[in-house]
Amino acid sequence: MNKLAGCFYPGTGPRTPQPTQVAVMLIDLDRFKVINDTLGHAIGDRLLQEVAQRLTGCLREGDTVARLGGDEFMLLLPGVEHTKSTIKIVQKILETFKSPFYFNDHELHITTSIGIALYPDDGEDAQTLLKNADTALHRAKEQGRNNYQFYTSTMNATALERLSLEGKLRHALEREEFVVYYQPQVSLSTGQIVGMEALVRWRHPDLGLIPPMKFIPLAEETGLIIPLGFWVLRTACAQNKAWQKAGYPPLRVAVNLSTRLFKQQTFIQVVAQTLHETGLDPDYLELELTEGIIMENIETTITTLKELKKMGVHISVDDFGTGYSSLAYLKRFPIDTLKIDRSFVLDITTDPDDAMIAMLIINVAHHLKLRVIAEGVETKEQLAFLRSHGCDEIQGYLFSRPLPAEEFVRLLQERRTLTD
Numbered sequence: 001m002n003k004l005a006g007c008f009y010p011g012t013g014p015r016t017p018q019p020t021q022v023a024v025m026l027i028d029l030d031r032f033k034v035i036n037d038t039l040g041h042a043i044g045d046r047l048l049q050e051v052a053q054r055l056t057g058c059l060r061e062g063d064t065v066a067r068l069g070g071d072e073f074m075l076l077l078p079g080v081e082h083t084k085s086t087i088k089i090v091q092k093i094l095e096t097f098k099s100p101f102y103f104n105d106h107e108l109h110i111t112t113s114i115g116i117a118l119y120p121d122d123g124e125d126a127q128t129l130l131k132n133a134d135t136a137l138h139r140a141k142e143q144g145r146n147n148y149q150f151y152t153s154t155m156n157a158t159a160l161e162r163l164s165l166e167g168k169l170r171h172a173l174e175r176e177e178f179v180v181y182y183q184p185q186v187s188l189s190t191g192q193i194v195g196m197e198a199l200v201r202w203r204h205p206d207l208g209l210i211p212p213m214k215f216i217p218l219a220e221e222t223g224l225i226i227p228l229g230f231w232v233l234r235t236a237c238a239q240n241k242a243w244q245k246a247g248y249p250p251l252r253v254a255v256n257l258s259t260r261l262f263k264q265q266t267f268i269q270v271v272a273q274t275l276h277e278t279g280l281d282p283d284y285l286e287l288e289l290t291e292g293i294i295m296e297n298i299e300t301t302i303t304t305l306k307e308l309k310k311m312g313v314h315i316s317v318d319d320f321g322t323g324y325s326s327l328a329y330l331k332r333f334p335i336d337t338l339k340i341d342r343s344f345v346l347d348i349t350t351d352p353d354d355a356m357i358a359m360l361i362i363n364v365a366h367h368l369k370l371r372v373i374a375e376g377v378e379t380k381e382q383l384a385f386l387r388s389h390g391c392d393e394i395q396g397y398l399f400s401r402p403l404p405a406e407e408f409v410r411l412l413q414e415r416r417t418l419t420d
């Protein structure tokens with residue numbers, strides 16, 4: 001099978017022939033391996049035979065079904081006029097799998113994932129079409145199985161972009177392409193800057209400034225987050241100490257922690273060493289953890305947090321309200337600060353639910369004798385709401401965006417304060 005082109009323009013009648021498409025579908029049985037492993041290969045084989053029969057039952061004359069190997073089937077459907085008719089067939093397939101399979105005394109419920117590529121849009125030869133159908137199949141599996149995905153060109157673009165970013169990311173640290181930006185945190189009682197959050201950026205020579213959301217997940221996956229995270233910690237501590245030495249009023253610097261970094265056996269040791277080497281007083285370092293990290297392994301978290309507290313480091317819970325913190329546990333964690341997530345602050349003055357959540361977080365924090373800071377404050381109305389409900393501090397574009405160190409220092413020189 002090479003070129004699929006040629007024969008898919010049916011009829012040569014008086015009307016202009018309508019180009020039709022060919023659908024290439026890859027069908028994979030979800031969790032087939034489990035069945036094979038637990039019930040044995042004999043049942044696995046019979047299941048595959050029945051699956052082939054059910055698939056054949058969904059097809060029209062002229063369609064082809066083939067087993068590619070393992071639990072993967074391919075369907076070749078020529079003459080589908082548009083996407084809609086392909087979807088109809090896909091739905092028929094998913095529907096036919098809804099009834100269980102019976103073997104001996106076993107009732108098996110099987111679901112499938114389906115990836116679809118269409119000739120000629122998604123490829124003009126068999127190889128490209130199969131490759132693209134496979135990309136779509138992977139996406140369908142990622143989306144939680146038991147569904148189908150049509151191939152889109154962005155799927156490849158995303159995969160390629162990831163691949164090339166990953167290569168570049170590996171060199172970025174040694175090429176000193178990372179920079180730390182600082183965003184001020186302001187006290188609502190005095191209007192003064194009391195702290196700052198360290199936010200990493202990747203300054204790529206060709207791609208420009210890349211935001212953390214684009215590379216932190218990749219850094220997590222590849223393990224690069226460990227050297228990167230320790231580098232951010234060291235840079236932020238050293239910078240903070242340098243500003244103190246230069247005579248500016250001492251500020252607390254908050255550093256974000258990723259799960260992998262926090263789980264490192266040497267984590268406590270590295271924090272202690274960083275403080276020692278940079279000479280920063282632990283009182284001026286705050287570590288930001290998300291609810292996810294904290295709730296993952298509660299007992300270990302408590303032990304690690306207690307050690308950090310013993311050293312004199314502060315702890316805050318980032319993006320509070322978006323995860324699943326249990327209030328009962330919150331009491332047991334030695335934390336200092338809750339950060340109200342930006343998503344609640346965004347509509348705080350228009351959405352009563354968000355307003356209620358923000359008020360609740362402020363109340364819970366104060367009840368537990370914790371400091372509370374709102375992030376993503378962009379308007380005076382949001383500020384007024386937070387102030388009137390007793391929020392302690394804010395961070396957001398209203399006061400300042402995150403800034404490179406050389407610009408942040410100007411805020412300190414000007415002794416900029418929050419004015420209403």
Ligand code: C2E
Binds near residue numbers: 200
């Ligand atoms: P985060 O810790 O919740 O940081 C706050 C994010 O909100 C920052 O995005 C900040 O630029 C943005 N922000 C602050 N004020 C406003 C505002 O008024 N409006 C809007 N629309 N946004 C505002 P950024 O810098 O893109 O960082 C995104 C996330 O990346 C951070 O969320 C944090 O989870 C992660 N991150 C950043 N630096 C590091 C790092 O060094 N290590 C790790 N593990 N994660 C980091």
Ligand code: MG
Binds near residue numbers: 197256288318
């Ligand atoms: Mg943060």
Ligand code: MG
Binds near residue numbers: 318
């Ligand atoms: Mg946050």
